[in-house]
Amino acid sequence: MKAIVDCNSFYCSCERLFRPHLDDKPVVVLSNNDGCIISRSDEAKQIGVEMAGPYFKAKPLIEKHNVATFSSNYNLYGDLSWRVMETLRTVVGKENVEVYSVDEAFLNLENFTNDDLYKVSLHIRETVEQWTGIKVSVGVAPTKVLSKVANHLAKKNKIATQCCVVLDTKEKINIALQKTPVGDVWGVGRQYANKLRDEWGIYDALQLQQLSEAFGKKHLGGVVGERLIRELKGIVSNEMEDELVNKNDCYYQNVWQPCYRY
Ligand SMILES: [Mg+2]
Structure with missing residues (x-):
């Protein structure tokens, strides 16, 4: 996971x-x-x-x-980002952390059993907050795209979820996808969201998941679209990439670039 x-x-x-x-x-x-x-x-x-x-x-x-x-x-945000990432590396092992942006990282949780994942997520959240003062949300699922969906739900219901959502069964995944508008899926931009809605009547992520990979390839940007559909189906298609451990690596140098994601 x-x-x-x-x-x-x-x-x-x-x-x-x-x-x-x-x-x-x-x-x-x-x-x-x-x-x-x-x-x-x-x-x-x-x-x-x-x-x-x-x-x-x-x-x-x-x-x-x-x-x-x-x-x-x-400078402040870059420094605190570094502390958050270092904390994550300490908690789950540095080989299991892939920094994705100044305030986001993917973790490989393969070493934990499914029964422990909610507890592990809470532990991660609490440790980051204790060590850095920064509050985080944790989304856990079989693929990156689904973990993003989980994270979205954690953020939307902070109190009920304690900022942690684990999607570890098909049923939980499908309920989560049904609650997620297609435009909120990681990798679906506004243009594709409009097209999906207007041309094919696809409103939520569950409808998107039920489309074929061939549809993704043909209509959602080639291989990227194909991978997106596969990831929604729970098939890993975006592997963990090499992490950026060095403080001089590009993402820290680019920390000043404003982006809506933060
Ligand atoms: Mg954020």
């Missing part, structure tokens, strides 16, 4: 670390030159601050609700 560990509202969490009075207050972080909103705390999401929206447009809402607003500090 594989896990994806994803930091919750990563940039906002980094800013909050040194300002605990903001823990339950709305927080946003702005891109270079304060142009756009690139990270929002749950409280900021709840009052309707939009992701990647221009700051000037959101300003009235931000002022009305007294949202704490920060310019981005990529």
